[in-house]
Amino acid sequence: MTTISMVNARVIDGSGVDPFLATIDIVDERIVAVTRQDGASAGPTRGASADATVIDCTGRTVMPGLTEAHCHISFNDIVSMEAVVAIQPEDHALISLANAQMLMERGFTSLYSAAAAKPRLDVAVRNAIAAGLFAGPRIRAASQEISPSGNLGDIDTNYLQLPRSLAFAITADGADEFTKAARLAARDGVDNLKVNVSGDRDWGHMHADDQTTVIAEEEVAAVVAVARPRGLMVSAHCTSSEGVKMCVRQGVQVIYHAVHADEEARDMLEAAKDRVFVAPALGLPLTMLREAADYGFKWPASRYASLEQELETTRACMRDLHKRGVRVLPGGDYGAFVTNPMGTNARDLEHFVDFVGFSPMETLVAATKHGGALMQRGEDLGQIREGYLADLLIVDGDPLADIRVLQDFDRIEAVMIGGRLVKDRLGERRGVERREAAE
Ligand SMILES: [Zn+2]
Structure with a gap:
């Protein structure tokens, strides 16, 4: 069993509700808990075991892939x-x-x-x-x-x-x-x-x-x-x-x-x-x-x-x-x-905002929640919700303020598919910091 907790995440959950601060607990391929934080920084919560890998997402947006x-x-x-x-x-x-x-x-x-x-x-x-x-x-x-x-x-x-x-x-x-x-x-x-x-x-x-x-x-x-x-x-x-x-x-x-x-x-x-x-x-x-x-x-x-x-x-x-x-x-x-x-x-998302006139949130819902439905998995793909597959992005920036951040390879800091980190710039950075501290 692999357990990951993303803490202090500013969550855009794909449903269209306003972003909120939360801890997301992931066990194996699925999200097991999304726990709203009330401002204070938090550690892993229910669902996650004590030996969970904790990813501190302070200042980042976490959203569905x-x-x-x-x-x-x-x-x-x-x-x-x-x-x-x-x-x-x-x-x-x-x-x-x-x-x-x-x-x-x-x-x-x-x-x-x-x-x-x-x-x-x-x-x-x-x-x-x-x-x-x-x-x-x-x-x-x-x-x-x-x-x-x-x-x-x-x-x-x-x-x-x-x-x-x-x-x-x-x-x-x-x-x-x-x-x-x-x-x-x-x-x-x-x-x-x-x-x-x-x-x-x-x-x-x-x-x-x-x-x-x-x-x-x-x-x-x-x-x-x-x-x-x-x-x-x-x-x-x-x-x-x-x-x-x-x-x-x-x-x-x-x-x-x-x-x-x-x-x-x-x-x-x-x-x-x-x-x-x-x-x-x-x-x-x-x-x-x-x-x-x-x-x-x-x-x-x-x-x-x-x-x-x-x-x-x-x-x-x-x-x-x-x-x-x-x-x-x-x-x-x-x-x-x-x-x-x-x-x-990801330029297409910008086209939806600038050319068609969707709001950034409507565009994200289309690319995530509706995307999950298009993949024929609307019941467990495309949103950050308990029971859903952990297909997530950690983004350095706010796509609601500027949808173009999603075009920037470096600002898509982590990509998770089915609970597995397939890109992890944050983790690489943590490794560098550890090495520097040891020197
Ligand atoms: Zn075509």
Whole structure:
């Protein structure tokens, strides 16, 4: 039995209540007690044994670990999808593991994957971490994108004829092919099936722009029919309004982007708010708009204008959905394009505050409590509460005063997953102090 007491912690518990000073007692993988302190500094309290390891958190914030709601650990700061395909699977698995560990050290203790670039990349990383071979975050592993031919992710041509094992997205046409693709992904051991319901901003040349619903409803239904009896989640790339309606009707649980959702689509999302999640994935369009020039891109003014328009539409939609009580989560597409690099994922929290207009507390609730629910563990993940899993961050600073502290690697001083410290700058410092005192 391992017992840890975090004392003098300023706790943001993930539920949305005001921060409070408390002692958190952890036994093995779970929080066994959260005891409010009334100002005075305290030692370990009930639940913790006398030989508990005590971590003094004076001046620090302790909060639940973050969930990345739209993660791609196998997307390696993409310049082109072809370049991602060219990475050989063995190398790609190690890159994916390294990305998962990098996100863990940056405070993301849970990753909800929104698609892998090859069939079993997420699965292999998830399994290796679960087997204890490597430290790492909790992962819900995704399939590749399953997409109709001639849509986002389809980089095949008549000449290439890419095998499934290398294609970026698996193309499927007709309910039977969607069934087959989804069943093969289930055979691989994924947790989340990803379907591309709409086109996207740069796919107009294939007649698949972001307002076009390229899938047929029976194709979505086929994927959901594979997911349901197996307990898998279905997530959708979906920017078009009709696509959002289709997803809600068919029981897709996670809707990404939802840019153009009209009044009727928003009504449907609101009616389904206890079972759906929406994640806009703002980092990619925002950094394309604001920072592409820093990466040497020279785009025409029309491209910037359309990005600006897309972002305005997204912002209005997310504000409205949030007001209606729909769970809107930060995270998304870090690593999916070079302007939005892997590891900068906590910028999404800043985007929620500065761009969408969430309060810092609402943003933290979305990234923690709602994140736990997205991971399908809302009953014991994503909050600091008795009985919950001890997935915690010790932060040097106050994310409610400045949400950007969560972007600072050095200020995420400790990361705990399931009661185990996987990053412990405070402990390292304690060791240095002990050594200095001995000299
Ligand atoms: Zn994505």
